[in-house]
Amino acid sequence: MSLIVQKFGGSSVADAESIKRVAKRIVETRKAGNDVVVAVSAMGDTTDELLDLASEVSPIPAPRELDMLLSAGERISMALLAMAIKSMGHEARSFTGSQAGMITDAQHGAARIVDVTPVRLREALDDGAIVIVAGFQGFNRDTRDITTLGRGGSDTTAVALAAALDADVCEIYTDVDGVFTSDPRVVKKARKLDRVTSEEMLELAASGAKVLHIRAVEYARRHGVTLHVRSSFNNSEGTIVYDPSRLPEGAAVEESVIAGVAIDLSEAKITVVGVPDKPGVAAKIFKIVAGTNANVDVIVQNVSAAATGRTDISFTLPKADGERALTALATAQEAIGFESLQYDDQIGKLSLVGNAMRSATGVSARLFEALYEAGINIEMISTSEIRISVVTRADSVQAAAQAVHTAFELDGDEDAIVHAGTGR
Amino acid sequence: MSLIVQKFGGSSVADAESIKRVAKRIVETRKAGNDVVVAVSAMGDTTDELLDLASEVSPIPAPRELDMLLSAGERISMALLAMAIKSMGHEARSFTGSQAGMITDAQHGAARIVDVTPVRLREALDDGAIVIVAGFQGFNRDTRDITTLGRGGSDTTAVALAAALDADVCEIYTDVDGVFTSDPRVVKKARKLDRVTSEEMLELAASGAKVLHIRAVEYARRHGVTLHVRSSFNNSEGTIVYDPSRLPEGAAVEESVIAGVAIDLSEAKITVVGVPDKPGVAAKIFKIVAGTNANVDVIVQNVSAAATGRTDISFTLPKADGERALTALATAQEAIGFESLQYDDQIGKLSLVGNAMRSATGVSARLFEALYEAGINIEMISTSEIRISVVTRADSVQAAAQAVHTAFELDGDEDAIVHAGTGR
Numbered sequence: 001m002s003l004i005v006q007k008f009g010g011s012s013v014a015d016a017e018s019i020k021r022v023a024k025r026i027v028e029t030r031k032a033g034n035d036v037v038v039a040v041s042a043m044g045d046t047t048d049e050l051l052d053l054a055s056e057v058s059p060i061p062a063p064r065e066l067d068m069l070l071s072a073g074e075r076i077s078m079a080l081l082a083m084a085i086k087s088m089g090h091e092a093r094s095f096t097g098s099q100a101g102m103i104t105d106a107q108h109g110a111a112r113i114v115d116v117t118p119v120r121l122r123e124a125l126d127d128g129a130i131v132i133v134a135g136f137q138g139f140n141r142d143t144r145d146i147t148t149l150g151r152g153g154s155d156t157t158a159v160a161l162a163a164a165l166d167a168d169v170c171e172i173y174t175d176v177d178g179v180f181t182s183d184p185r186v187v188k189k190a191r192k193l194d195r196v197t198s199e200e201m202l203e204l205a206a207s208g209a210k211v212l213h214i215r216a217v218e219y220a221r222r223h224g225v226t227l228h229v230r231s232s233f234n235n236s237e238g239t240i241v242y243d244p245s246r247l248p249e250g251a252a253v254e255e256s257v258i259a260g261v262a263i264d265l266s267e268a269k270i271t272v273v274g275v276p277d278k279p280g281v282a283a284k285i286f287k288i289v290a291g292t293n294a295n296v297d298v299i300v301q302n303v304s305a306a307a308t309g310r311t312d313i314s315f316t317l318p319k320a321d322g323e324r325a326l327t328a329l330a331t332a333q334e335a336i337g338f339e340s341l342q343y344d345d346q347i348g349k350l351s352l353v354g355n356a357m358r359s360a361t362g363v364s365a366r367l368f369e370a371l372y373e374a375g376i377n378i379e380m381i382s383t384s385e386i387r388i389s390v391v392t393r394a395d396s397v398q399a400a401a402q403a404v405h406t407a408f409e410l411d412g413d414e415d416a417i418v419h420a421g422t423g424r
Numbered sequence: 425m426s427l428i429v430q431k432f433g434g435s436s437v438a439d440a441e442s443i444k445r446v447a448k449r450i451v452e453t454r455k456a457g458n459d460v461v462v463a464v465s466a467m468g469d470t471t472d473e474l475l476d477l478a479s480e481v482s483p484i485p486a487p488r489e490l491d492m493l494l495s496a497g498e499r500i501s502m503a504l505l506a507m508a509i510k511s512m513g514h515e516a517r518s519f520t521g522s523q524a525g526m527i528t529d530a531q532h533g534a535a536r537i538v539d540v541t542p543v544r545l546r547e548a549l550d551d552g553a554i555v556i557v558a559g560f561q562g563f564n565r566d567t568r569d570i571t572t573l574g575r576g577g578s579d580t581t582a583v584a585l586a587a588a589l590d591a592d593v594c595e596i597y598t599d600v601d602g603v604f605t606s607d608p609r610v611v612k613k614a615r616k617l618d619r620v621t622s623e624e625m626l627e628l629a630a631s632g633a634k635v636l637h638i639r640a641v642e643y644a645r646r647h648g649v650t651l652h653v654r655s656s657f658n659n660s661e662g663t664i665v666y667d668p669s670r671l672p673e674g675a676a677v678e679e680s681v682i683a684g685v686a687i688d689l690s691e692a693k694i695t696v697v698g699v700p701d702k703p704g705v706a707a708k709i710f711k712i713v714a715g716t717n718a719n720v721d722v723i724v725q726n727v728s729a730a731a732t733g734r735t736d737i738s739f740t741l742p743k744a745d746g747e748r749a750l751t752a753l754a755t756a757q758e759a760i761g762f763e764s765l766q767y768d769d770q771i772g773k774l775s776l777v778g779n780a781m782r783s784a785t786g787v788s789a790r791l792f793e794a795l796y797e798a799g800i801n802i803e804m805i806s807t808s809e810i811r812i813s814v815v816t817r818a819d820s821v822q823a824a825a826q827a828v829h830t831a832f833e834l835d836g837d838e839d840a841i842v843h844a845g846t847g848r
Contacts, residue, residue: 016477016480016481019481020481023481050500053440053500053504054503054504054507056440057440057443057444057447057504057505057507057508057511058507058508058510058511059511060511061507061511062506062507062510062511062516064517065503065504065506065507065510065516065518066503066507068499068502068503068506068518068520069499069500069503069504069507071499072496072497072499072500072503073496075492075493075495075496075499076474076477076493076496078492079478079489079490079492079493079496080477080478080481080489080493081481082486082489082492083478083481083482083485083486083489083490083493084481084482086482086486086489087481087482087483087484087485087486092486092489093488094489094492096492099568120568144523144544
């Protein structure tokens with residue numbers, strides 16, 4: 001008998017009908033002879049509605065109370081889901097984050113899981129019950145208070161449960177068929193990947209692929225949890241996210257050079273113009289930016305102009321962090337000694353990710369050539385072991401992705417089907 | 425420093441504005457130098473909305489999951505209330521039923537409180553915080569599951585907290601100014617009582633007065649908790665519900681003969697016609713009715729007709745229980761040997777309640793005379809030590825209440841003000 005963890009997001013349980021559909025799916029998994037543990041998010045817009053209420057009663061809601069409030073959302077969806085399953089004749093029991101033993105630190109709104117003690121879940125499984133667990137929430141042992149995990153919380157709950165219960169697989173249900181070689185809304189011939197390594201998935205998620213939260217992928221990788229990203233709208237196989245080093249001897253699979261092309265339009269570029277080209281200045285700049293909690297991504301420093309002894313430093317960061325970083329830098333203009341600041345939110349980033357890039361040669365040459373042939377100007381470049389990212393004009397990214405996707409022979413035979421819903 | 429427990433029902437926290445108003449009221453109590461513990465119900469129609477959702481996913485929702493679901497309601501209101509208080513610059517902490525140590529038996533949907541261990545509440549009070557507790561919910565130690573207390577649950581939570589924390593008073597906020605000598609919507613000159621004994625309050629609540637739930641009154645009486653029933657719309661003093669035997673020596677207050685006139689239109693009458701007049705038949709009948717969990721109130725057995733050796737037995741019960749009881753009796757017709765069943769849901773009950781009735785004489789004579797003069801026919805009579813109830817036609821109850829209210833000199837000088845809202 002296998003143990004399968006399944007995660008359903010808010011759009012999968014948006015109303016009573018959806019909840020019954022999800023219940024049916026869970027029951028089918030159970031009937032196929034598996035133990036089933038489910039992590040579920042709050043229904044549809046519940047979390048947003050609760051946040052609205054909070055802002056109506058308090059301009060800055062107290063974090064402890066906000067977590068108490070938001071945790072009501074999954075309590076509703078999980079109880080309804082358990083009821084729906086029970087009314088189909090199968091035993092089911094719902095558990096809150098604290099009942100499930102999801103122990104976190106005390107950072108309200110962005111708590112990290114520090115331990116999982118699923119004693120009650122094991123008891124329920126031993127009793128033959130389907131276990132439903134509230135996603136997104138936990139419990140701090142010292143304060144004895146309810147916490148929430150923040151963005152990507154429910155995915156992380158599912159992965160943490162899979163790790164703690166030593167599940168065979170953690171299925172992440174979403175509104176797309178799996179992980180694609182690129183965003184199907186941008187690249188028509190994007191192809192669903194049957195498999196992707198967790199390292200590639202990490203780079204794809206970090207480069208703008210939204211299907212999985214990077215935090216959940218990291219947790220899965222660290223704990224050796226195999227993920228199966230699949231659609232909640234059909235029964236097709238999705239994408240397996242696996243760690244090749246954990247495969248049994250002889251089970252190694254042939255890896256393609258390139259897993260996918262991710263694009264990201266959420267970043268802006270700040271250029272610090274006329275920076276004195278001497279040691280320690282870059283450190284000063286990025287210490288100031290880090291102090292605003294801005295998440296710096298690509299950094300490029302131009303070659304110094306010999307005549308002036310000054311250079312320009314450009315970096316990208318999420319648009320949402322832009323204003324804070326600019327304000328902090330402007331305040332420190334004299335201390336750093338730069339000439340001016342430029343802000344550009346019309347950039348796009350394209351990232352090519354592939355595990356086999358490590359050994360394969362000529363990948364970057366082929367990438368640059370494809371972009372050149374498509375007439376696209378590269379503004380910044382950044383690389384990791386298995387990724388090459390280029391920054392271009394925002395309105396060039398779509399054409400760039402199409403060109404690169406074709407150049408690396410990723411195109412599928414048919415156009416990808418794009419679903420209307422949005423994942424959460 | 426006094427410790428005051430305050431209870432606010434769902435209509436008092438129906439939206440963000442109401443929550444802020446309640447928060448202000450709590451803060452005022454705190455500023456007056458009191459420790460404050462608040463029991464709060466779910467917002468407005470939340471509980472009904474959750475029940476609707478439950479019935480959409482399951483015809484008979486599993487009781488454990490239903491309690492899990494419903495408990496989300498108070499979690500929302502209490503967190504919002506705590507936030508609102510904190511944003512007014514006062515420390516506040518919200519606690520679920522289980523966090524507050526509200527230990528119950530395992531009967532989901534109608535759990536009884538078996539113990540209250542408010543360790544965390546005491547800690548929070550010691551830290552100078554205003555404590556907000558979820559009404560209506562508790563926790564069973566054996567199953568470690570969330571329970572709800574059923575009807576009147578939030579009032580009972582407040583009273584149980586007051587008892588466990590040895591509070592000076594438990595204030596029950598409602599949409600009327602206090603306990604009245606009769607229902608102000610029926611008897612125009614109904615007068616607010618300044619004080620009423622807990623025994624009288626029990627009889628009034630049992631006789632149809634809706635301002636307090638009988639269960640909360642019983643709990644208060646058993647644990648010597650003084651209640652203060654008052655309006656959440658103004659600052660007027662309401663009605664003190666107290667136990668005279670617990671008053672300090674010499675503090676005895678003059679008691680009036682009659683506390684009030686309660687009316688109840690929620691019952692129906694079943695008459696079992698032509699019952700063999702022999703020992704054990706009545707026992708048979710009421711055993712069958714009890715088996716349907718019907719709540720039998722007034723019982724009358726006619727004098728047996730000598731010629732036939734048969735008699736009629738009539739009893740009243742909540743209309744909601746009527747069909748079940750009728751069906752059960754009809755099924756047992758042969759076993760009991762009665763001739764037919766009559767069902768009458770057009771009855772009303774008027775109850776006169778007063779602690780001093782014990783010693784005062786002529787109360788029933790005066791009651792019957794007042795009804796006779798008003799031309800009202802009495803169908804059934806039932807008495808307790810401090811109560812006389814009469815059953816009349818439903819459409820006579822209003823006139824009966826007016827007449828009796830006047831006859832016992834309960835009329836106030838002015839018409840009572842009736843608020844639009846309904847209590848819960």
